[in-house]
Amino acid sequence: MLQMKLCGDLVLREKCTPVADITPEILHTMDEMVKMMKSQNGVGLAAPQIGITQRFLVMMNPDTNEIYRMINPKIIEKSSKTCIMEEGCLSVLGADGLPVYSNVVRPESVIVEWTDEKGDTKMAKMAGTIARIVQHETDHLDGVLFIDYLSGVKREMLMRKVNRRH
């Protein structure tokens, strides 16, 4: 049974290490992560959110329901054009136990390279919602949370709503 790590837990601030071998254990963990993501109505979940400091994540394109299992994902190009979208995170919850949301500015499209669950190298250009999700999730692998992009006052206001766990 996986346990969600919440804002305030230092594991969310660690830089994760690359996956050297795609073990059955990692594949099983990713399957469990997909289940957990769906059960919590999320669209992405990265390994450190369940306390594993390795570079893998799962995510779903909400427009197509396509599931991605990404190992060692890397954003190799970002558009200079940015856009504003609302973001939330399964690790950043309010007092009601639900994610808190805030607008975040990020590149509108990205090119991503990763290894899939079969060990094949993949590359894709992503734009719109899925580009947003992959940027949010790969940030987790470097210990970065979406709240880090908010300006002082906005971040303070959001953090007042967040139920922090130490």
Ligand SMILES: [Zn+2]
């Ligand atoms: Zn998140």
